[in-house]
Amino acid sequence: MVELSLVTPIAYLKGVGPQKADLLQKELQIFTIGDLLQHYPFRYIDKTQFLKIRQLHPDMHGAQVLGRLISLKEVGEKKGKRLVGQFKDDTGSMELVWFQSLSWLKKSLTVGAPYIIYGKPSEFNGILSITHPEMELYQKAEKRIGNMRMQPVYSSTEKLKKFNLDSKGLQKLQEVAIATVYRTLNDPLPPYILQAHELMPFAQALVSIHFPENEQLMQAAIRRFKFEELFFIQLRLLRNKQLNTKKYKGHRFGEVGEKFNKFFTQRLPFPLTNAQKRVIKEIRLDTNTGAQMNRLVQGDVGSGKTVVALMSMLLAIDNGYQACMMAPTEILATQHYNGLKELLGDAICSVKLLTGSTPAKARRIIHQELEDGSLDILIGTHALIEDKVKFKNIGFVVIDEQHRFGVEQRAKLWRKNLIPPHMLVMTATPIPRTLAMTMYGDLDISVIDELPAGRKPIKTVHFFENKRLRVFGFMREEIAKGRQIYIVYPLIKESEKMDLLYLEAGLEGLLREFPMPQYHISIVHGKMSVKDKDFEMQRFVKGQTQIMVATTVIEVGVNVPNASVMVIENAERFGLSQLHQLRGRVGRGAEQSYCILMSSNKLSKEGRTRLETMVQTNDGFEIAEVDLQLRGPGDLSGTQQSGILEMKIADLAKDQALLSEARQRVIQIFQEDPNLASPENHLLVQFLNQRGAAISWDKIS
Template sequence: MRRPDILNPLFAEVEMLDGVGPKLKKPLDRLGLERVRDVAYHLPERFVTRRLVDNLDEAGEGEQIVVRLTPTEHRSSRNQRGPYRVLAQDAVGNVLALTYFGRASYTAKKQLPVGETRWVAGKLERYGDMLQIVHPDHVLEEGGAGLQRLCEPVYSLAEGLTQPKVASLVAQAITLLPELPEWIEPSQLERAGWPSWSGALKLAHRAENVSARDRLAYDELLANSLALMLVRADNRARKGRALVGDGGLRGKLQLPFPLTGAQQRSIGEIEGDMAQEAPMLRLLQGDVGAGKTVVALEAMLVAVEAGAQAAMLAPTELLARQHFETLRAMARPTGVEIALLTGRDKGRARESILMGLLDGSIDIVVGTHAIFQDSVAYKDLGLIVIDEQHRFGVAQRLMLAKKGRRAPHTLAMTATPIPRTLTLANYGEMDVSRLDELPPGRQAIDTRVVGQDRLVDVVEGIGRHIGGGQQAYWVCPMVREAEGQSDDIAAAEARYAALKERFGDTVVLVHGQLAPEMKDAAMARFASGEAKLLVATTVIEVGVDVPAATLMVIEQAERFGLAQLHQLRGRVGRGSEKSVCLLLRGEQLSETGRARLALMRETQDGFSIAEEDLELRGGGELLGTRQSGDTPFRIADLEQIQRLLPAAHDDARLLVERDGGLSSTRGEAAQILLYLLERDYGVQLLRGG
C-alpha cells in the first residue's frame, strides 16, 4: 500500500535530524530509533522533578534540587581512581561537595571555576559529615538557558548517547509531527479528556501526563486489536480444506497416561475446527505438565489420516529436538514418518528431508524457523502447530501458512499460563482451548523458600541428592556477571565452576550463548543420567523433560517473574518420585518479592499464579512482562492493558464490522490506519468487505 504523503515526515530516516551522523546512528540503531517516528515514540522512562531552593537548609537528603552555589576549592584524590571534589557554598555559607569520578573531573574543572556563581541541579546526599551532589545533572551559568529544570524527562540510553542528546533529538522529532486526521470518535475523545495524537506525543515528553499516555496506549491497543481481527477475517475468507480423520492412526498411539477431560475436550474442539473448510485459528493454553504435546500430536494425526502433512514450529532448537523425541516415541506404533529440521541441518541430510516433504513421504516435520524458509516446500501441508506462539510475529506465522496449497489449519500453543486480559492482547484473533487439569498421578512439588545465607547447606543437600543417584537442576538469572553488577547476582558460569570443583564431571552447563553442539552434548549427558546436576539459565524454562530430575534450585528467585518461576519449577515433578523446588532468595527482598515467593510456596495452579503476578506487578513494574505472555506493546503498560484493552477491542470490532475491514470509504484516517497496520504488523490486511 502506498504511504499517504502526510506520513512522510514521520518515516524520514533519523539522519535528517541535526547532529545525527554515522557515529551517532550506531547507538540509535541499538535502541531501534531508525526513523523520526521512532524518536518521537521514544517516551521517557520517568521524570525527575526538582525543587528550587534558596539554600541547603531548605532541602532534605535524597531530594532532587536546583540551588545557586559558589565554588571555593577544587580537591583531587590521592588515589587515581578516587573522587574529584569541588567544594562550594550556598547563599548562607553552607558547604557542599560536588563529587565527580573518572573523566568527568575534566568537565568539573571547566564548569566550576572558583569564585564564580553557578546554578547546580542534582540529588542531595550525605557522605560522612558532608552534604554532596554526585555528578550533578546540570551546571549552568547565572541566567543561563534552562536555569530551572524543575521537571526533566529521563530516557533509556545506549552507549554513546547522553540525556541531553536524546532530549535534543526528541525535540526536533516533535516539531516534525503532522496533524493527522482523527481516527477516534470525537465524542469518545471528549468523554475521555484525551488530546489529539500529536498533542499527546508532545505532552508525554514534557511531564507525567496520564491523559496523554492513555491516549497513546489506547492507539496502540486499538491498532493491535484491529490487526488481529483483520488477520482473522482474512484467514476466514481464504479457501481452506476440511480435514477429517478416521481414527486409524490415533487408535495406535502409545500414550504415557490416559487423556484427561480437558485434553479430550480440547481435541474435540480442534477436530471440529479442522472439519470445516474455513482454516482453524486456535490457541491451546496449558499449564506445566498438562499434556499439550499429546493434544498437538492427536491434531497432527487427524491431518495425516486425512491425507495431509503437518508441521510443528518451535522457537528454539532445544525445544524442537525435545518435541521431536517425544512425538517420535509416542507415534512409533503408528508408522507415521516424523522428521526434524533446524538451521543446523546441512548437506545430504537436509536435502533428504526437503525431498521427503516435497514428495509426501514425511508426514510430520518438527523444527525451528528453518521449516518456513523459501527452499522448503511441502506436498500438502494441512496443519501448522506453533509452540510458544508469542515468540513469533504475525508475519512469521503467515510465512509458514503460505506453504500450503490451500490455507492450512493453525494450532498455536503456549506453556505459559496467561491472564485473560493479556490473552486478548496477544491472541485476540484466536479461539482458545484451555488445559486446566493435570494427568493423574502427577505429584505436587514441595516448594520451599531458603535464604542465600544457607547456600552452603543447599550445596551439601545437592551433594547428598546426586550422591544417591538422583538428578537436579540449578538455575541462575544470568550467564555471567556483568561489569558493574553487584556480587549478589548469580551468574551461571561462576556457579557452574564452583559446583564442578565440588562435584566433578557430573555437573554440566547449558545457557543460550553456548554453541548448539555444546548445549546438545550437555543435555544428552543429563537426559541419559550420565550427568547428575545441570546448571543453566532460563533456557530450560520450556521443552526440557527429564523425569529422573527431582530437585530444582532457583538462585536469586526474586529476580524472576512468577510465571517464569512456575515454568522452571515445572521441570521437576515429571516422574513418579517426590520432587522439591528450592527458591533461594537474596538478602534485599522487597514486599512484592516476598509476596511472590510466598505465593509460589502456597499454590501450583499456573493460571492463578499468572493472574496474581499481574496484580502484584501492577502497571508500574514491567519486569517479567514476557513471562506473563509477552505483551507486544512499547507504550501500553500492564495497568493500561487491563483498563483500556476491553474498550479498544470493542471499538476495533465495530470498525471492522461497520466498515468491512476499514474500506477506503472511511477516508484519509482509515488509509493512514491501514498503512500503519500493514507496516507495523508485516501483513497485507483486507481493504474491503
C-alpha cells in the first residue's frame, strides 16, 4: 500500500473520493492533503462557554447557545421565502432564520433535537434572532484529538455543506488527514531557525492549530505558521532579486552629461527637495553597476516623482540610450507629455506621445524616429508595447501607476532590447511598509517623502448633507477670487441599490446654484469619448470653466494649479486611497487649497473612520496604513495580481513585527551563505527548487 503524504491528491484521503475532491478543488482550491491541512480555522469557539438566550443582545459579535430546536417552518413567497426555526433553552426562546439552501436544511435539521448554535444575535420588532447560525448536534461525550475545548471553525460554502462538508465535516477530514500523514511529516524549517525564533515544531503545530488543547498551544501554532509563510515569501523574493542581479546585465550609465546638466542648471523650475536628490543619487548608483536596475519609487501626490523620472531618462540619453514612459490612461500619458515638454523646452531632447488616438501618419513618423534613434523619449499608453514599436536602443523604462498594467504587458516592454532596460516603477499610491516588503520585496524601494517648498497643506473638512448651502456659498467665494473647483461623484447614473447623489442629478442642482452666463461648468466621466473628455478637460485647464463635475476619471492625471477646491460627494463610498488621490488634484499652486468631504448622515463605523482619517492627516503613508488595517491587503488596488498575497494565515495589517523578523532572518542567511551551500540550509534549497521559481520580477512588478 502506498503511503500518503502532503502532496497526495485530496481524492485519495479516506472519506473524500472523486466527487468531494472535485468540489473541494472548485470551492476552496484544495487539491492535495497538504492544501487541506493549510485550510486553517478562521476562529475558535470555547466549547465550555455557553450563553443563555436571555443574555443575548444585538451588540454581541457572536454567541454560542445550547438549546433545542422546537419547530421549523417555511414562510414567505418567491424571493422572500425563508426557513424559520424556534430555538429554546431554559431561559427563553428565539428565532433561527435561513434564506438559502432551504430544502437541504429541512432534510438535515432534526426538530426536537439539542443543538449548539453560533451566530450574531439581532433584534427586529422585539424578537431576538440569529440569521444563518452554525448548527451542531449536541453530543455529550464525543471523542476527538485533544480535549477539544477550543473548537475550530472552518470556512465552507453552501455547495460543500450539501455534501456534509460544513465546518464540522471539514474538521473530521482534518482529523483523518493528520492521522494519515503524521508519520511522514518533515519540518520545512531548519532546526537553527526554529531555535532562534522559538517556533513550535511542524507536526506539533499542525495538531495544535487544528485541535488545540488550550489557547497557549493554539497561539504558538498560529505564530509558527505565520512566521513560516512570511519567511518563505521573503526567501523567494530576495532569492529572485539576487538571481536577477546576477542574471540580467544592465546598461552602464557612467556619464552625467550635457543634457542632464543643461536641464539641471537652465530648466529646473524649482530646487530639488532632499528626498528627490536622494532618489536620483540611488538611481545613478544603480545604473552604473552593470546590473539591470529594478527600482520602485513611491511618493505622495505632488512630491515630484515626474522630475525624478525625467532626470533619470536624461541620464540614459546622455549615455547614448533612448527612454520611454508608460502610463495607464490617455489622460495621464498626455499629462506627462505636456508636463515634460514644458519642463524640457525645445532645445534639450526630442519627446513624442504615442496613444491609441495618435493618427496613422504621426504614428509612422514616430516608428521611424524610434528605429533610427532620432527620438529620445517616447511617452505613451499600452500602445508602447505593440510589436511594431521598435526602439534603436532602449535603455530606460518608466512605468507609472504600474498596478494598472497586466503582467504580460509590462514584460513586453522589458523585452524591447537584447539587454533589458533599467526599470523605474512609479506610484503615487503610498504603500504601507509591510505591503511594500511583500509585494515588492525583490525590488529596491525609494521613497520621496517631502513636498516641494512653498506647497501649503490642503485643509480637509467633512460636512453632512445639511451643510450643502454653506458649501455652495464657499464655492462662490473661491470662484470670485478667480479659483476653480472640482466636484466628484461616485456614479454616473442613479443606482437602484444605492441612494447616492449621482452626477446627473447633482449637475441639475449645480446649474440652479451656478447659472450661466455668470458660471461655466465642465463635465467629464468614463462613458464619454476620448475626444469629448479631452475637450472638456482643456476648457477647465484653460480657465474657460470654473467648475469641473466629474467621476473618478480625474483621480490621476489632471494638473490645474489654479484649482483650489475639491468637493467629493458621498465620500463615504470611496476608499481611503482613492479619497487621498482625489484630494491630490488640488494644492498644486501657491494658494491655500481645500478638500470638502460630503456624506450622508448614516455612516458605518468604517466609513466614519475613513473620513476622520482624511480630516486628521495629509500624510499618504499614514493613510495607507489605516487603509491596510481597514481593508486588508487583498483589497488594496493591484495587490492580488501579484499572486504573492494569497496568504493562508498571515495578516500584513497585524503581523508587521513578524514580517520584519522573518525578512531580517532571510537577509542574514543570504549574507552568511549567499548560495545556500551549507548543509543546514539544504531544506531551504529544497523549498526553492520545488516552489521558489514560481515568481520572478517581471511577474510581480
